[in-house]
Amino acid sequence: MARLIVNGTPRDIEVDPDTPLLWVIREQIGLTGTKYGCGVAACGACTVHIDGAATRSCVLPVSAVGPDQQITTIEGLSPDSSHPVQQAWLALDVPQCGYCQAGMIMAAAGLLMQNPNPTDEDINGEITNICRCGTYNRVRAAIKLAAKGGEATQRG
Numbered sequence: 001m002a003r004l005i006v007n008g009t010p011r012d013i014e015v016d017p018d019t020p021l022l023w024v025i026r027e028q029i030g031l032t033g034t035k036y037g038c039g040v041a042a043c044g045a046c047t048v049h050i051d052g053a054a055t056r057s058c059v060l061p062v063s064a065v066g067p068d069q070q071i072t073t074i075e076g077l078s079p080d081s082s083h084p085v086q087q088a089w090l091a092l093d094v095p096q097c098g099y100c101q102a103g104m105i106m107a108a109a110g111l112l113m114q115n116p117n118p119t120d121e122d123i124n125g126e127i128t129n130i131c132r133c134g135t136y137n138r139v140r141a142a143i144k145l146a147a148k149g150g151e152a153t154q155r156g
Contacts, residue, residue: 003067006031007076017063022046024062025073033074033102037130044129047103047110048073054110054126074102077109084149085109088142096133104129108143117147 002013006029013028025034025048034057037045041056048057049072050065065071077083081090085108088094095101104127111118111126118126123140131139 002062002065004062004065004071005067005069006071007073008070013062015062018061020058021048021060021062021065021071022057025057025071031073031075035099035102037100037103042130043100043103044107045100045103047106047129049077049106049110052110052113054107072106074106077106083109084146085112085142088146092138092142092145094135094138094142096135100129100131100133104131104139108139108146111143112147118143 002015002017002024004011004013004024006025011029013024015024015028022034022036025031026036034048035045036058037043039058041059044056046056046058047054049055049070051069078086081087085105089101089105107127107129111123115122120140123143127139127143
């Protein structure tokens, strides 16, 4: 049995200790915002925060997460989508197909927690998520907007 704290809620989960955290989040807990992409931690669709650090959950065994560590998924980042990164994503129409975007948002939020004013070089070095639609320029612009506090009006 694993004890996890997901989005602030303690959960006891019956699962093999080698099960990747991604599958526990999606299948046992039922939070499907965190996506499966590649299964080898290359694409970043599975990004969650563990104690505030962006972490690829598809290769992390649930046994590697301590019972007191805080796991935050896209659903827990901001229940009302008011997080500055989410607001910047909306303001700049970042998503196209949207599949990778939860992971991108989690990676961007993690970056801004560590570095509240990232340069292009910082963003390029830390945001290694793959977007098949190629929204990288909008991702970079949205991260910079979020870093400024989201001072833009939403397109509509």
